[in-house]
Amino acid sequence: MSSPPDAGDSAGTGSSDRVVVYDLAAECTLSDVTAEEYYHATVNGVVDYGIFVDISDDVSGLVHESQLSATYNVGDELVVYLTEIRENGDLSFTVGDLPEYETVKVAHDYEISDADSLSPSSTDTVHLEGEVVQIKQTGGPTIFQIRDETAVVPCAAFEEAGVRAYPDIEVGAVVRVTGVVDSRDDAVQVEASNIDALADEEAEEVTARLAAALDKRSQATDIEPLIDWPAFEKLRPDLKRVATLLRRTVLEGRPIKMRHHADGDGMCASVPVQLAIERFIEETHQDPSAARHLLKRLPSKAPFYEMEDVVRDLNFSLEDRARHGQKLPLLLMLDNGSTEEDIPAYQNLAHYDIPIVVVDHHHPDPEAVEPLVEEHVNPYMHDEDYRITTGMMCVELARMIYPGIKDELNHVPAVAGLTDRSKADEMSQYIALAEAEGYSEEDLWNIGEALDYEAYWLKYNDGRDLINDILNVDCDDDERHRKLVSFLSSRAERDVDIQLDSVMPHVEHEVLDNDAHLYRIDLEHHAHRFTYPAPGKTTGEIHDRKVQETGESVITIGYGPDFSVLRSDGVRLDIPNMVQELQSEVKGGGVSGGGHLVVGSIKFVKGMREEVLDALVEKMAAAEIDEELRSTIVTHD
The missing domain is CATH 3.90.1640.30 (inorganic pyrophosphatase (n-terminal core))
Incomplete structure (x- = not known):
């Protein structure tokens, strides 16, 4: 077992020739540790044969009682000298009694895993870096959804049942997660032992990496x-x-x-x-x-x-x-x-x-x-x-x-x-x-x-x-x-036939000044309500039959107390524009609506129905006939 070097020796010295004491980041592992160096430590246990100390969350060892010249309690901080790393991973320390020293912080040298490559078959500790995109508190753990360059993966952190873990970490934070991969509901989930919010240069580096991957993958x-x-x-x-x-x-x-x-x-x-x-x-x-x-x-x-x-x-x-x-x-x-x-x-x-x-x-x-x-x-x-x-x-x-x-x-x-x-x-x-x-x-x-x-x-x-x-x-x-x-199409056809059997005898017809055929039907009084087909479908079916029957330019209006449904073939209408004109021309009509140029619907207040419909028909009668707009109605058995 080696002894600590004297303060003036060259081993473990910094640029000022003072002895270096390493301060390990909490996530450092045994791979970040070297024998015959000084470390900042915290007492985590006191036993008859010495004290146990932590130099990071995952790295601990023993200072034998033969190396102690003072009494220590759990939580005390001290400087220790790592004398030996045994083959089984056990560490032996002595107390480093240094009058002067230089502290050097040591970050863990991470091997960052890709979220899409995680497998619960591995028992190794993994590290992920990414953005928090969702945080869900369950009756047990807190589930953080973490997005890296490859995938989004759930990471479970447990404080106590139903209590929010890592309350300072919010959606949008850039974090590093340490944990083991487990399987939950036949899917991958990381059981997190630690989640650190990254800041400054570390956060900027991860953010840039995520942004580049996101741009490419999207x-x-x-x-x-x-x-x-x-x-x-x-x-x-x-x-x-x-x-x-x-x-x-x-x-x-x-x-x-x-x-x-x-x-x-x-x-x-x-x-x-x-x-x-x-x-x-x-x-x-x-x-x-x-x-x-x-x-x-x-x-x-x-x-x-x-x-x-x-x-x-x-x-x-x-x-x-x-x-x-x-x-x-x-x-x-x-x-x-x-x-x-x-x-x-x-x-x-x-x-x-x-x-x-x-x-x-x-x-x-x-x-x-x-x-x-x-x-x-x-x-x-x-x-x-x-x-x-x-x-x-x-x-x-x-x-x-x-x-x-x-x-x-x-x-x-x-x-x-x-x-x-x-x-x-x-x-x-x-x-x-x-x-x-x-x-x-x-x-x-x-x-x-x-x-x-x-x-x-x-x-x-x-x-x-x-x-x-x-x-x-x-x-x-x-x-x-x-x-x-x-089954469904035959039921639809049946219900349409039932509706039209009731409706067709009440369809009103006139020829407009532009020679277009106008068909009107009062759906409130002559159609079955609250069943299939709805007013729009009913009007459309009437319209298709009239187009097929006449082979000429046809406009069909199906109306109720405060609405009308419009269909047109072979007439160059502009229903959205008509709605705008009616809004200004029919005062108090409460006109709204729209749709396609030749298919649409209009709403109005009940008491102004006749005024709105009359004004609408006038506009239709002035519309241009255009044979290219005529439908080809396909019938089927």
């Missing part, structure tokens, strides 16, 4: 388009920016709240994006329940973000932040969100850190909407129109987010186009793409009808598994899909 994938459509290519850069933002949001651990119109096109838009985001979450988060917490899909009955919906969404988000330590979400609006009617809801969210992204094909109010949103994708903003449906755009968006989806969505754009009556010439390409996957055009129509039927009964529920089975996306039983679609 980049959307370049994909080959499903069909050749030059008009669609104008939208591709916008969609790529949205895909990059959504991938980044997932990697940052921020939840995504997806709102979509509760119709066929809205579901053809939202379901593929939901599937892509969930798979990306599964790829980048070690917690198997992460997708359930980070993504919510919520249908909206109205074609805009209603104040009732935004208040509910905001309240739940604030509760999730308080109860589960989540960040406030990103709001993703699909087949919805482009109009002036959405502004009050967006202004409500503007008081909080909730970014908004819109992918829509309704006629937009960009000057009003764009200052309030992060991204806004809409074909009208590229001199295109609603023939490019949101479902078509979102299938490409989903493939950019998670290209591994590949051929699972090839039939969805055709369903979206048929349900939203797209008149694009490129519909034939989408239908051919679906036929190559085994879907006839009849099958696609029936899927759209089944979606519309089930959406009516689901109301505010997303009906996740049921909708997936109908659309045959992430569905493991093709036979069940076909039988379910056959």
Whole structure:
């Protein structure tokens, strides 16, 4: 056993020729220790044969009583000299009695692990560096979700049951975690023995490393388009920016709240994006329940973000932040969100850190909407129109987010186009793409009808598994899909026939000054209420039959006490513009609404219904006839 060198000896001296005493960081291990050096120590135990001392949280040893010239108590601090490191890892110390010395701090030389490479089969201590993206207090440990360059992993720290561990560490902190890897619910979890908040240069270095990895990993994938459509290519850069933002949001651990119109096109838009985001979450988060917490899909009955919906969404988000330590979400609006009617809801969210992204094909109010949103994708903003449906755009968006989806969505754009009556010439390409996957055009129509039927009964529920089975996306039983679609589409057809049997005798007809056929129906008095089909669907079915029957330019109005639903073929209407004109022309009418140029809805106060409808018809009678806008109505048995 070696003895301590004299203060004047060269061993263990610093630049001033004074003896060096090393002050180890708490996380230092045996690998950071060298024999025949001085260390700052703390007494952790007193026994008959000496004292035990700690020189870090993980490194301890004995000072034998033969080396002691004074009495020590637990917690006393002293300088010790490491005389020996035995083969079994035991350390022997003597007391270092130094009149003068220089203290040198020693940091642990970490081997930082990647979160995506952790395995519970290893018993070694691991170290992670990353950002805290969520803190959840359970009845037992505190669960910190830590994001490094490779993945997000849960790290459990225990103070005592239900008590917040490391209360000074908050979401957004850059930390170093030390612990062992365990398995919980068949997933990786780090049992943390220590979590340190990094600061200054260490924090800056880790932050820079995370930022570089985040920028690289969040980049959307370049994909080959499903069909050749030059008009669609104008939208591709916008969609790529949205895909990059959504991938980044997932990697940052921020939840995504997806709102979509509760119709066929809205579901053809939202379901593929939901599937892509969930798979990306599964790829980048070690917690198997992460997708359930980070993504919510919520249908909206109205074609805009209603104040009732935004208040509910905001309240739940604030509760999730308080109860589960989540960040406030990103709001993703699909087949919805482009109009002036959405502004009050967006202004409500503007008081909080909730970014908004819109992918829509309704006629937009960009000057009003764009200052309030992060991204806004809409074909009208590229001199295109609603023939490019949101479902078509979102299938490409989903493939950019998670290209591994590949051929699972090839039939969805055709369903979206048929349900939203797209008149694009490129519909034939989408239908051919679906036929190559085994879907006839009849099958696609029936899927759209089944979606519309089930959406009516689901109301505010997303009906996740049921909708997936109908659309045959992430569905493991093709036979069940076909039988379910056959049943639901036949029920939809039956209920539509029942409704039209009651309605058609009461449809009023006139020929306008521009030679367009106008059909009107009082839905309040002549249609079954509170059942399928809803007023919009009823009006649409009447309209399609009249277009097929006449083969000429047709406008159809279905109205109730305080609303009207509009459809037009072969007449160049501009329903959003008409709404604006009615707002100023019909004083006290309380007019609002919008939609596409030739499909939309208008609300008004009950007592002004006749004035609003008369003014609306006058505008329709002055509209230009345009044969190119006429639908090709496809019938099926």
